[in-house]
Amino acid sequence: xxxxxxxxxxxxxxxxxxxxxxxxxxxxxxxxxxxxxxxxxxxxxxxxxxxxxxxxxxxxxxxxxxxxxxxxxxxxxxxxxxxxxxxxxxxxxxxxxxxxxxxxxxxxxxxxxxxxxxxxxxxxxxxxxxxxxxxxxxxxxxxxxxxxxxxxxxxx
Amino acid sequence: xxxxxxxxxxxxxxxxxxxxxxxxxxxxxxxxxxxxxxxxxxxxxxxxxxxxxxxxxxxxxxxxxxxxxxxxxxxxxxxxxxxxxxxxxxxxxxxxxxxxxxxxxxxxxxxxxxxxxxxxxxxxxxxxxxxxxxxxxxxxxxxxxxxxxxxxxxxxxxxxxxxxxxxxxxxxxxxxxxxxxxxxxxxxxxxxxxxxxxxxxxxxxxxxxxxxxxxxxxxxxxxxxxxxxxxxxxxxxxxxxxxxxxxxxxxxxxxxxxxxxxxxxxxxxxxxxxxxxxxxxxxxxxxxxxxxxxxxxxxxxxxxxxxxxxxxxxxxxxxxxxxxxxxxxxxxxxxxxxxxxxxxxxxxxxxxxxxxxxxxxxxxxxxxxxxxxxxxxxxxxxxxxxxxxxxxxxxxxxxxxxxxxxxxxxxxxxxxxxxxxxxxxxxxxxxxxxxxxxxxxxxxxxxxxxxxxxxxxxxxxxxxxxxxxxxxxxxxxxxxxxxxxxxxxxxxxxxxxxxxxxxxxxxxxxxxxxxxxxxxxxxxxxxxxxxxxxxxxxxxxxxxxxxxxxxxxxxxxxxxxxxxxxxxxxxxxxxxxxxxxxxxxxxxxxxxxxxxxxxxxxxxxxxxxxxxxxxxxxxxxxxxxxxxxxxxxxxxxxxxxxxxxxxxxxxxxxxxxxxxxxxxxxxxxxxxxxxxxxxxxxxxxxxxxxxxxxxxxxxx
Numbered sequence: 001x002x003x004x005x006x007x008x009x010x011x012x013x014x015x016x017x018x019x020x021x022x023x024x025x026x027x028x029x030x031x032x033x034x035x036x037x038x039x040x041x042x043x044x045x046x047x048x049x050x051x052x053x054x055x056x057x058x059x060x061x062x063x064x065x066x067x068x069x070x071x072x073x074x075x076x077x078x079x080x081x082x083x084x085x086x087x088x089x090x091x092x093x094x095x096x097x098x099x100x101x102x103x104x105x106x107x108x109x110x111x112x113x114x115x116x117x118x119x120x121x122x123x124x125x126x127x128x129x130x131x132x133x134x135x136x137x138x139x140x141x142x143x144x145x146x147x148x149x150x151x152x153x154x155x156x
Numbered sequence: 157x158x159x160x161x162x163x164x165x166x167x168x169x170x171x172x173x174x175x176x177x178x179x180x181x182x183x184x185x186x187x188x189x190x191x192x193x194x195x196x197x198x199x200x201x202x203x204x205x206x207x208x209x210x211x212x213x214x215x216x217x218x219x220x221x222x223x224x225x226x227x228x229x230x231x232x233x234x235x236x237x238x239x240x241x242x243x244x245x246x247x248x249x250x251x252x253x254x255x256x257x258x259x260x261x262x263x264x265x266x267x268x269x270x271x272x273x274x275x276x277x278x279x280x281x282x283x284x285x286x287x288x289x290x291x292x293x294x295x296x297x298x299x300x301x302x303x304x305x306x307x308x309x310x311x312x313x314x315x316x317x318x319x320x321x322x323x324x325x326x327x328x329x330x331x332x333x334x335x336x337x338x339x340x341x342x343x344x345x346x347x348x349x350x351x352x353x354x355x356x357x358x359x360x361x362x363x364x365x366x367x368x369x370x371x372x373x374x375x376x377x378x379x380x381x382x383x384x385x386x387x388x389x390x391x392x393x394x395x396x397x398x399x400x401x402x403x404x405x406x407x408x409x410x411x412x413x414x415x416x417x418x419x420x421x422x423x424x425x426x427x428x429x430x431x432x433x434x435x436x437x438x439x440x441x442x443x444x445x446x447x448x449x450x451x452x453x454x455x456x457x458x459x460x461x462x463x464x465x466x467x468x469x470x471x472x473x474x475x476x477x478x479x480x481x482x483x484x485x486x487x488x489x490x491x492x493x494x495x496x497x498x499x500x501x502x503x504x505x506x507x508x509x510x511x512x513x514x515x516x517x518x519x520x521x522x523x524x525x526x527x528x529x530x531x532x533x534x535x536x537x538x539x540x541x542x543x544x545x546x547x548x549x550x551x552x553x554x555x556x557x558x559x560x561x562x563x564x565x566x567x568x569x570x571x572x573x574x575x576x577x578x579x580x581x582x583x584x585x586x587x588x589x590x591x592x593x594x595x596x597x598x599x600x601x602x603x604x605x606x607x608x609x610x611x612x613x614x615x616x617x618x619x620x621x622x623x624x625x626x627x628x629x630x631x632x633x634x635x636x637x638x639x640x641x642x643x644x645x646x647x648x649x650x651x652x653x654x655x656x657x658x659x660x661x662x663x664x665x666x667x668x669x670x671x672x673x674x675x676x677x678x679x680x681x682x683x684x685x686x687x688x689x690x691x692x693x694x695x696x697x698x699x700x701x702x703x704x705x706x707x708x709x710x711x712x713x714x715x716x717x718x719x720x721x722x723x724x725x726x727x728x729x730x731x732x733x734x735x736x737x738x739x740x741x742x743x744x745x746x747x748x749x750x751x752x753x754x755x756x757x758x759x760x761x762x763x764x765x766x767x768x769x770x771x772x773x774x775x776x777x778x779x780x781x782x783x784x785x786x787x788x789x790x791x792x793x794x795x796x797x798x799x800x801x802x803x804x805x806x807x808x809x810x811x812x813x814x815x816x817x818x819x820x821x822x823x824x825x826x827x828x829x830x831x832x833x834x835x836x837x838x839x840x841x842x843x844x845x846x847x848x849x850x851x852x853x854x855x856x
Binding site: 042044045046047048049053055056057058061062063064065094095096149 | 491494495498737781782783784785823824825826827828829832833834835838840844845846847848
């Protein structure tokens with residue numbers, strides 16, 4: 001995904017992201033990675049799993065792991081509301097659900113409006129590929145799905 | 157020709173044929189007099205040759221061809237089996253295997269240098285036979301080619317006309333058509349005989365009507381002929397047209413055409429000899445249709461036995477009808493089956509909660525159907541373990557030679573069936589255990605003799621059903637495992653303390669070999685005991701939902717016992733509740749469920765136990781182990797205990813509530829959650845929620 005965004009910045013083409021809220025910030029996944037968005041359902045806790053894995057849900061008969069995205073990014077927890085959604089994303093052949101506070105829509109970002117990740121100084125910078133700017137004040141933090149799913153780093 | 161789409165099929169079939177070649181050669185090595193084996197393996201080699209030539213792998217085809225020549229000499233008994241020949245043949249098969257695997261992986265075919273084998277094989281093929289040193293490729297042909305050029309009378313006896321044939325021929329002749337008897341000879345180098353014969357038949361079909369062929373069409377399709385075959389055809393085309401049509405087909409060497417009407421006539425004359433030896437010319441006495449020119453009333457000879465089945469027919473092999481199916485399709489089928497079961501359970505729950513008797517009754521009917529369906533789907537996925545076992549004799553032979561051991565491998569229960577997914581995974585662990593038995597279990601022949609045992613050791617590989625499980629055992633009558641050596645080694649490695657070691661009984665001490673860390677390279681060389689990757693064996697078996705154990709007696713041998721579930725997809729489980737969480741415990745490992753009170757729990761050395769029928773059983777509080785969040789405070793007086801067992805060991809799992817027994821469909825948790833301890837998978841319950849399945853062996 002990092003590579004995808006890179007070509008986007010260079011080529012000044014457009015990228016579409018699914019934007020969502022985590023607390024007061026807005027984040028986005030490349031739309032090509034998003035499979036579906038569904039409302040909150042029963043989540044079954046999985047003993048001994050990493051702490052950022054909230055549990056598993058039943059997605060039309062198959063078992064789907066769900067990541068608590070706020071916990072993964074080191075953000076403060078928040079009560080679930082009616083707006084809480086599970087964004088089902090896919091990276092390679094792995095499907096994962098992400099709990100987000102609200103989905104805000106699909107946004108088209110112009111390549112030149114995306115700053116590379118380096119400009120964001122944050123301990124979680126490895127999860128972030130860049131920041132996109134829409135309209136005047138609206139910033140969307142683009143997430144690195146690979147790093148979030150954490151297949152390459154050891155699962156604690 | 158684009159052959160890519162056939163690659164899978166080519167690989168799969170080649171592997172099968174190589175396996176049969178290996179098996180056949182082993183049988184031949186054990187009993188060099190058993191020449192009939194060679195006939196079978198000849199066919200295997202031949203098929204590989206044909207397939208690889210079609211795929212354009214000339215090197216594989218050449219090497220197989222050379223090997224075939226040696227087989228031919230063996231089966232015609234022009235050469236005797238000896239060790240040199242066997243070794244060369246085995247090595248040739250290994251090379252073929254490497255070449256085939258290489259092309260399968262998209263690599264070149266000449267991964268091994270085959271020139272050495274080729275010269276060796278041709279040396280074997282040409283050097284050894286006494287006088288009949290014929291050039292290799294011609295080996296098979298002469299026997300068939302000879303009668304073809306013989307006198308017409310002799311040729312006539314190569315085909316047999318039934319009454320109907322004669323009627324057709326006669327009628328055709330009367331109608332002004334020609335009837336020809338054609339002997340088609342294919343070139344020696346032809347590798348796709350069935351295709352060529354099909355083209356011949358097709359060409360003839362277009363010209364007229366094929367009355368009969370010898371051998372019959374289905375045998376032609378299966379290449380059950382050498383290089384030539386006979387066809388009788390009725391046509392209005394001239395002889396020349398037919399000949400041209402046939403010769404235009406490539407690899408047709410010659411098409412000898414005779415007038416069948418004439419032949420019948422010629423036949424009539426000497427035919428009245430009813431005493432004609434039926435073996436030599438089974439056709440002769442068949443009947444006697446009058447010469448077609450003058451259709452007189454047939455004067456049937458009552459003495460003539462109606463020639464019915466040619467001898468060739470009797471030996472016809474009836475192969476079972478089967479279809480090759482992609483395993484993925486079976487997986488999909490299984491998944492759909494799982495969905496169906498989940499939904500059925502959900503409906504059942506609705507029926508019970510709303511007390512809809514009509515629905516419940518209908519569901520009972522449906523239950524029967526789904527159960528049957530499930531059994532069928534399960535059976536479709538079952539494969540005999542023989543598929544895995546059959547590769548071991550060869551491996552054991554090679555390994556025994558290498559290690560200088562003498563042994564007799566007994567294989568039992570190859571027909572025992574297991575789920576395909578298990579079969580695919582079980583090969584390596586068994587191989588490990590066999591290697592281990594050979595390397596560390598069996599003593600050298602001299603050492604055995606010194607102990608008063610027979611020089612030749614016994615190694616067994618046995619599969620059988622045991623309830624809902626399949627048990628696979630690897631046995632040997634070697635030196636056994638010394639529990640004390642294992643104890644010492646485990647202490648040396650710092651895996652357990654001296655005290656712990658001494659508190660273990662012998663059986664438990666021996667089980668230490670399954671612990672990771674025990675099996676290091678050092679152990680293999682230093683200790684006389686076992687330990688080659690035993691932890692790998694154990695973890696593999698356990699991921700398959702199975703269990704491995706060992707029984708051993710010093711100087712009498714060891715038995716490694718693998719216990720596997722019949723299927724991995726749908727199992728019976730007991731659903732239990734801990735606080736608000738639901739867990740499934742596979743029924744296979746449950747002994748019983750009991751209801752106790754707090755007072756029944758005693759402590760022994762700071763561990764909680766209960767006494768059940770005089771046996772002390774440690775208890776496990778599931779809520780604590782799994783860190784289940786506490787919602788309900790305070791323990792109720794009633795405590796439910798699920799008594800589980802793994803092998804001989806038992807434990808009691810304390811839960812808050814027993815929900816009931818249910819069929820569950822096992823789903824994997826996926827890559828992200830792989831390798832969790834205590835949890836072996838998940839399942840979707842009737843109400844749509846997900847429950848974790850407990851891995852009982854990890855709990856204990």
